[in-house]
Amino acid sequence: MTAVAIDAVSRTFPGVRGGQPTVALTPITTAIAENDFVTILGPSGCGKSTLLRIVAGLDEPSSGTVSVRGRAVVGPGADRGMVFQSYTLFPWLTVEENIEFGLREKGMAKAQRSEIVAFYVAKVGLRGFERHWPKQLSGGMQQRVAIARALANDPAILLLDEPFGALDNQTRGLMQELLLQIWEADRKTVLFVTHDIEEAIFLGSRCLVMTARPGRVKADVAIELPHPRHYRMKAEPAFLDLKMRLTEEIREEAKKAA
Ligand SMILES: Nc1ncnc2c1ncn2[C@@H]1O[C@H](COP(=O)(O)OP(=O)(O)OP(=O)(O)O)[C@@H](O)[C@H]1O
Numbered sequence: 001m002t003a004v005a006i007d008a009v010s011r012t013f014p015g016v017r018g019g020q021p022t023v024a025l026t027p028i029t030t031a032i033a034e035n036d037f038v039t040i041l042g043p044s045g046c047g048k049s050t051l052l053r054i055v056a057g058l059d060e061p062s063s064g065t066v067s068v069r070g071r072a073v074v075g076p077g078a079d080r081g082m083v084f085q086s087y088t089l090f091p092w093l094t095v096e097e098n099i100e101f102g103l104r105e106k107g108m109a110k111a112q113r114s115e116i117v118a119f120y121v122a123k124v125g126l127r128g129f130e131r132h133w134p135k136q137l138s139g140g141m142q143q144r145v146a147i148a149r150a151l152a153n154d155p156a157i158l159l160l161d162e163p164f165g166a167l168d169n170q171t172r173g174l175m176q177e178l179l180l181q182i183w184e185a186d187r188k189t190v191l192f193v194t195h196d197i198e199e200a201i202f203l204g205s206r207c208l209v210m211t212a213r214p215g216r217v218k219a220d221v222a223i224e225l226p227h228p229r230h231y232r233m234k235a236e237p238a239f240l241d242l243k244m245r246l247t248e249e250i251r252e253e254a255k256k257a258a
Contacts (some may be wrong), residue, residue, distance in 0.1 A: 001069075003157055003189040004032040004055055011050050023214040024050045029062060029206065035187040039200040039223075041246065043208030043254045048193040051215070052161050055191060056082050068157060078102070083154060085162040087142040089134040091176030095145050096121065096130040102153040106195070119150035124178065139173040147179065159187045166188035173231055176202055184228050197235060197246045203223070209249045212257035219249050 008027040008038040010161040015021045024047040032038050042048050052090055055066055057076040068080065074081075089098045098119055100113045108116075121130055124144035145161055151160060160179075164172040180203060183190060194200050200207045201223055209219040225238060233239050 001034045003034045003036070004031050004191065005067045006032075006051075006055070006185060007065050007067075007198055009051070009054060009055065009061040011047065012024045012062045012201060013061070025061075026214045026216045028216055032189060032191060032221070034189055037183055037190045037192065037205045039204035039207045040191065040210065041197065041200040041207055041250065042185040042194045042195065042215060043212050043250060043257050044212050045257065046210045048195075048210060049103060049161050049217030052082075052159050052191060052193050056159050058082075072225045075197075077241070079104075080159055081153055081155035081157045081160045082145070083146045084149050084163070085165040087139065087146070089142055089149070090143055091134050094131050094133060095126060095137070098134070098145055099149045099152050101149065102235070109153075115184045116152050120152050123151070123182065126142060126197070140167050140175060143167065143175060144178070147182075151182070155188070157191065160190065160192045162193055162195070176208075177231060179203065180229055185190065195242055197250060200246065201239060201242050202229060202231075202234060204234075207246065209246060210253070216252070221246065253256055
């Protein structure tokens with residue numbers, strides 16, 4: 001079954017103060033299957049975030065349509081959970097209050113909320129930090145809360161926009177493993193934007209490579225590496241072959257953009 005259908009979606013931003021309009025996306029058509037982990041890889045400014053924001057219902061396409069599980073997207077919805085690169089926790093709420101925010105909005109009873117919060121706090125390894133404020137956490141911990149907050153609402157689709165982009169390499173690697181473990185257990189549909197080639201391969205079952213702006217999909221690459229995946233896989237020949245292939249695709253685009 002198709003989780004997300006992207007049909008001839010384009011996006012042009014109007015020019016600022018009489019300037020030229022920016023064509024961010026030229027028509028993109030693709031379908032994301034239910035339970036798939038799709039990474040979107042492309043050079044800076046190619047429209048990756050724009051595409052994800054359109055799927056999230058945070059922006060509207062200039063032409064074309066997006067539907068989620070057969071229903072046209074007209075705005076944000078509980079069926080899609082989003083995690084951004086910048087830390088977007090509510091600073092005035094504790095870790096557990098951040099995670100239960102959506103559940104409270106839905107009117108869920110306290111006992112049930114607490115159960116769900118405890119489950120996701122454990123899942124992202126934050127036991128003992130439930131009463132901490134976001135500013136008392138490292139960047140990696142804040143992103144774990146953001147992922148727990150998105151998962152707690154039980155969305156069918158998880159949309160992640162460079163969620164580990166601001167983290168140091170070591171933390172980034174650990175976060176990739178954590179997200180993979182969650183996906184291997186739950187198999188939610190995931191759309192994950194990144195400009196990191198290794199990350200796109202390690203996490204995804206399919207990678208959409210975008211051209212330089214105006215963005216379109218130039219390659220649709222199946223990542224047929226077995227699960228569960230371990231970071232040591234990054235040194236294996238099959239991984240390195242994919243890395244070389246995607247590096248060449250991206251280099252071409254980066255040169256064009258430069
Ligand atoms: N709200 C906006 N108004 C005007 N132009 C915009 C707006 N949002 C994005 N753009 C432009 O659209 C193009 C694509 O931006 P987008 O953020 O989608 O790229 P990206 O691939 O996610 O980049 P990066 O990897 O650097 O985050 C850029 O040229 C950007 O300046």
